[in-house]
Amino acid sequence: MKIFYKTRATATGGRSGHTDLDDGSLGFDLVSFQEMDKEGVNPEQLFAMGYAACFDSALNLTAQQMKLPITASKTSTQVGIGMKADGSYNLDIDLYIEVSGIDEAQAQTLIEAAHQVCPYSNATRGNVDARLHVTVV
Incomplete structure (x- = not known):
């Protein structure tokens, strides 16, 4: 790498x-x-801030690569911490993404593609439940 x-x-x-x-x-x-x-x-707040910024950047880069004419985007990340059944701790993540300038189907395709590009998503994939929520405004 x-x-x-x-x-x-x-x-x-x-x-x-x-x-x-x-x-x-x-x-x-x-x-x-x-x-x-x-x-x-707390560390979860710092992680949420970093993930939100990183995902929003990945979203904009991916939109440009896909030639999707988004006019605005906003990403909010909610990070929780909890205990797994085996007694270890893990994070729980919800990403709330707002995009303008494209339709709902394009927005869904875009956020799924951005989720493959974002370094935070790649770092957590398979280890943390991360749910994507998209709103077109």
Whole structure:
């Protein structure tokens, strides 16, 4: 695989600690999902933000490659965490995609194709339940 970009982050203190990008450009105090009344963010929120941005980029790239005239798009990602029957933890993902400029059938084809392109989708495929929801606006 040809690598285009790498970044590195370091966390201390786990879910109730702190994480920073090693280049110093961004950092967050962390709270676990059980501590949401405290100041900070949790890893699921950070993952949701990254996945939403990545999928929306993949959607626009795929639309261009498919020559679909979308006029706007918006991707929202909902990430949950839960326990599997074997006692291990796993994520649960819903992607809500809005597109304009194409019909419902084209939008469905587009999001399924973008799901094959998106690095986050490829990283989670087969490991995490990820459901795609599309709305044409």
